[in-house]
Amino acid sequence: MKKDEEASMTDRTELLEAALDSIPEGVMLLTEEGEVVFWNTAAETITGHARVELVGRAMPVTLNALLDGSAPHEDSDPGSGPQTGRGCLAHVLHKLGHNVPAMTRTLLLRDGLGGSIGKAVVFHSAESLEALPHGETGEDSGVRASQTDLEDLLEALFDDFTHEGLAFGLLWITVDQGQGLRKTHGAGACESMIEKVGRSLVQGLRPAEKLGRWGEDEFLVISHERTPEMLAAHAQSLAGLARTTDFRWWGDRISITVSIGAAQANRAETLKQLLLRAQEAMFSSIHAGGNHIALAPGGQACLPS
Numbered sequence: 065m066k067k068d069e070e071a072s073m074t075d076r077t078e079l080l081e082a083a084l085d086s087i088p089e090g091v092m093l094l095t096e097e098g099e100v101v102f103w104n105t106a107a108e109t110i111t112g113h114a115r116v117e118l119v120g121r122a123m124p125v126t127l128n129a130l131l132d133g134s135a136p137h138e139d140s141d142p143g144s145g146p147q148t149g150r151g152c153l154a155h156v157l158h159k160l161g162h163n164v165p166a167m168t169r170t171l172l173l174r175d176g177l178g179g180s181i182g183k184a185v186v187f188h189s190a191e192s193l194e195a196l197p198h199g200e201t202g203e204d205s206g207v208r209a210s211q212t213d214l215e216d217l218l219e220a221l222f223d224d225f226t227h228e229g230l231a232f233g234l235l236w237i238t239v240d241q242g243q244g245l246r247k248t249h250g251a252g253a254c255e256s257m258i259e260k261v262g263r264s265l266v267q268g269l270r271p272a273e274k275l276g277r278w279g280e281d282e283f284l285v286i287s288h289e290r291t292p293e294m295l296a297a298h299a300q301s302l303a304g305l306a307r308t309t310d311f312r313w314w315g316d317r318i319s320i321t322v323s324i325g326a327a328q329a330n331r332a333e334t335l336k337q338l339l340l341r342a343q344e345a346m347f348s349s350i351h352a353g354g355n356h357i358a359l360a361p362g363g364q365a366c367l368p369s
Contacts, residue, residue: 090166092130092185093173098122101182110166110189112159126157130168130185153212154187164189197339198278214276214284221286222335232329233295235285235302236342237265240321240354242281245313253313254281261320264309268302284342292328296359299324303357323349327360 081102084091090107094100100118108114111127118124123131154168168187175181196218198211225232239261246254258281265275265283278284285302289295306322325345329338345360352358 089186089188092123092187094123094183094185096180096182107187110164110187111156129154129156130166130187131170131183196336197343211276211278214274214278214286217274217286218335222329222338225329226331229331231288231290233287233289233292234327234329234338234342235283235287235295235299236278236325236327236339236346237283237285237302237306238279238323238346238350239281239306240323240350241318245318249313256313257311257318257320260311261306261309261322264305265302268305270298282346289328292326292359295326295328296357299326299357299359303355307355321355323352323354324357325349325360326357327362330362333362 081104084102085105087104088106090110091102091104092100092107093102100121100123103113103115103118105115113124113127154166156164156166158164166187166189168185171184171186172180173182173184196215221230221232224230239258242254242258245257258277262275262277262283265285269275269285270288272288274286275283287295287298289298303322303324306320309320311318311320323346325342325348327338327342327345333341341360341362345358348358349356
């Protein structure tokens with residue numbers, strides 16, 4: 065009887081390992097002491113490290129960034145069920161020596177009494193996200209975090225547009241006075257101005273629209289206007305709101321304008337191509353002297369079914 069139970073347990077373990085090997089995300093299981101006890105096929109592909117190199121050993125230092133995936137606090141309630149992190153962008157070193165960006169998240173593993181017995185780490189390559197064009201950011205800027213927050217939403221909505229035809233467009237907005245104010249008044253003044261402009265723009269968003277930082281002096285609006293013309297008209301409205309922003313620094317009132325590039329999604333393009341069209345339209349607005357709206361060619365109207 066005992067042999068039958070052991071055989072059944074072996075079968076279940078093999079079934080679980082086969083299931084984890086079939087998924088496209090990398091999966092790593094660690095003991096409390098940090099020893100690798102499982103490493104699936106996708107993890108091998110993403111990092112270049114074979115399973116036989118890692119299982120039964122401590123994880124290489126070059127992969128330590130995978131553990132930064134929003135690991136839950138140790139004082140989380142053991143009785144509240146599995147605790148998962150939201151995930152974050154990590155940079156690990158591939159076995160061949162090149163950098164690998166990966167989205168990673170961590171799950172604390174507990175026994176039946178709530179005691180911690182190890183961790184599960186799930187990760188996938190983020191090279192496609194890294195390839196998306198962004199605005200410029202300084203070395204000490206915190207903008208990159210908010211850019212990452214938008215990327216998953218962009219991917220999901222663009223996928224909905226591609227498969228279901230749901231209206232989708234982008235407004236790439238740059239604050240014309242950003243660079244000048246940074247030079248004359250410093251980074252603190254510029255950041256204060258950008259935050260105030262952001263609050264003004266939010267007041268003009270449609271339901272379900274999303275606005276986020278996309279560069280030091282730039283914003284990205286994910287819109288659901290149904291035609292390129294409606295998207296451009298919406299951009300005009302947001303530009304008007306930006307101009308009404310009352311920003312003062314040490315008693316001086318600074319007039320604010322924005323340049324906006326509008327691009328309606330086209331099913332024949334990728335998300336990166338859509339972003340590049342919006343960016344190019346924004347550059348056209350800047351070259352026109354600022355305080356300008358430019359509509360990128362090539363958009364596709366989305367009409368009600």
